[in-house]
Amino acid sequence: MSGTRFSHKEVHQLVVGILKKVNVPDKDAHEVAECLVKADLQGIGSHGVTRLPIYLKRMRQGVTKARPTITFDCAPDKAMGLIDGDNGLGIVVGSKAMSHAIDLAGKFGIGAVGVKNSHHFGPAGHYVRKAVNHRMIGLATCNVPSVMAPFGGRKPFLGTNPLAVGIPAKKYPPLIFDMATSIVAHGKIIWAAQRKEPIPEGWAIDENGNPTTDSTAAMKGCVLPFGGPKGSALSLIFDILSGVLTGAAYGKNIGTQVDFSRVQNIGHFFIVFNIGQFLDEDLFLERMDDLLDQLKSVPPAPGFSEVQAPGDPQILSEEENTRNGIVLSPDRIEKLQELAEELGVPFPRAL
């Protein structure tokens, strides 16, 4: 990706500085910074610090709260509880919810926490990494506004509702799998349309519902779920768990991030499993290593140098970007610079 490199630590400080200027508590500002900068480190720029200006605008318009009163409703004998996020920042609300799910799993062997009245929560991988840090298995999903046609349809209805799963291993890094239910990030179609480049077959349909490789036609149509009817069903199910079940918005009723006139009322859903409930933790970690050994010993297909585990490409990006700095594109830099200047926060120097 073309752009300029910055120290990830300095970008973290920039994000914290900006958030604190609009009244976000120090701890919450660090949580958001960690989540967004990690996405940039891992090469998932679409979910990185590029999101900050929108979060800021929402808080300044009063539709996202910098200091929400987050409540957790869970009877002491239940392993599943509900968070009301009071329209706080999604990353702040989601992190609190995941930490409750981890507590519940510690107590009951499994724990689940649903969330309503939240916002965009960044990459779902952020949350399952917290479970892995407790040597537990974590699942995270959420619903997001309609952008995808369901299988057999020709207008946007489903969100790209993601699923992340985090599982610890021993000699291997933890398996952190984080997928959207769309076949491709919507941003890649926008990117191609801006450059008037074609897109691969199967990514999108035009406004009449016909498959298209014309990125401009795809912009008038919509992106498709991954895996045909299966991805379409999974997206719907993640909306049911995150939205229908929690009392959050769902389907067409979810507010978009850039509609500054209303709350999004996005829902999340987290599940955590305590490994020790079934197996000695060390034995589990060894079994994970053995499974990953088996996976990586499968001979590669033509065009591949090896079989990778889910999350391996992100680990490689993170190693490179930690060393060399994270890459920000000129338009991202410009928007962040404007914000920093306006709020009187020092902007990091390019590497």
Next chain:
Amino acid sequence: MSGTRFSHKEVHQLVVGILKKVNVPDKDAHEVAECLVKADLQGIGSHGVTRLPIYLKRMRQGVTKARPTITFDCAPDKAMGLIDGDNGLGIVVGSKAMSHAIDLAGKFGIGAVGVKNSHHFGPAGHYVRKAVNHRMIGLATCNVPSVMAPFGGRKPFLGTNPLAVGIPAKKYPPLIFDMATSIVAHGKIIWAAQRKEPIPEGWAIDENGNPTTDSTAAMKGCVLPFGGPKGSALSLIFDILSGVLTGAAYGKNIGTQVDFSRVQNIGHFFIVFNIGQFLDEDLFLERMDDLLDQLKSVPPAPGFSEVQAPGDPQILSEEENTRNGIVLSPDRIEKLQELAEELGVPFPRAL
């Protein structure tokens, strides 16, 4: 499908009769019959009574137990427990596990049960339907022997490890979603190879790992996961939950159904959510109806008459086959007739 139609009730009795002759308890025989016949009713013949001869052979060879001693290990204050299936029939073991998961969800709001030492458990939808019958949400997965190349690989490693999700609704039938993680049932490639017909692009690779539409070459190669790297990762994760975590076999170590020299040691994993934990049940059901109303009001794409909910095609098949009888192909009839004759069980008359 070409074949002969039989009354599903009489086929149920046939299955029960055959199983009881090899010492399967009456209740268990009915459980297996219900599961397999439902698959045939729903047009999923690959998971229907066609499986019975293999189950029988395994029991007669002593590698699957007709009367296993199934044990459940779960402390009274935990919401997640482990079943040791003692190498019983997968459908018997799985059904018992799901019923424990439902009990746990009733008590704790959520319940999960892992299973080791089990066998092929039929269609995963069988189990989530039980949760739905309790007005709960159910998830079921399991691992199965290696048949798919992982993303980037050219030899079989992953199983077609399925996922089923069941969610109740009010005016709509319950949403019962049941998918394999392969792009297509392996049986469809066998079917095409027998007729020397080509297969669609993307289904399979040849023995060198190159994409192929030649069904004969595909038989020497292997089937692919759905959705590229995403389906590949989901299959791996279902193996981790069902196998690595429970103490069952996993990866390449899972015994095949037709290796009569050893147990399969397949693992399952079930999760149940109690809806009332978050929302009034009726309100949830109305919200589900509203979501499905929204889904079905999406205008259809060219070539589709309407947008269907996951599971709709199976519901239509079931209506038709309940009315007109289930369809069995000549080779299936022959094998079942042989068994029935040998064991002295009356064989139903064709409709």
